[in-house]
Amino acid sequence: MIYKVFYQETKERSPRREQTKSLYLDIDAETELEGRIQARQIIEKNTAYNIEFIELLSEKALEYEKETGVFEVTEF
Structure with a gap:
């Protein structure tokens, strides 16, 4: 399953x-x-x-993300 994670780069500042x-x-x-x-x-x-938020992507949402050109799975 592909999850999209929304985040701020630091916990030091208020989220914007x-x-x-x-x-x-x-x-x-x-x-x-x-x-x-x-x-x-x-x-x-x-x-x-x-x-901020973790979202499970549906098949349709995943297709859209791939079409926008910004989709890349992060590995740690």
């Missing part, structure tokens, strides 16, 4: 919508909730990012 970034993770989980938990754990272990 204009500075929100995203990355994509390929998580092997049995349920959506388990995938979200694993995604959060991976991000917290490997970065100092302030996680």
Whole structure:
């Protein structure tokens, strides 16, 4: 399952919508909730990012992300 993680690069400043970034993770989980938990754990272990939201992408949403040209799965 592909998850899109919205984040701020630092926890030091107040979040600003204009500075929100995203990355994509390929998580092997049995349920959506388990995938979200694993995604959060991976991000917290490997970065100092302030996680705003974690979204499971549907097939249609994944196709759209690939078409926009910004889709790239992040690996840690």
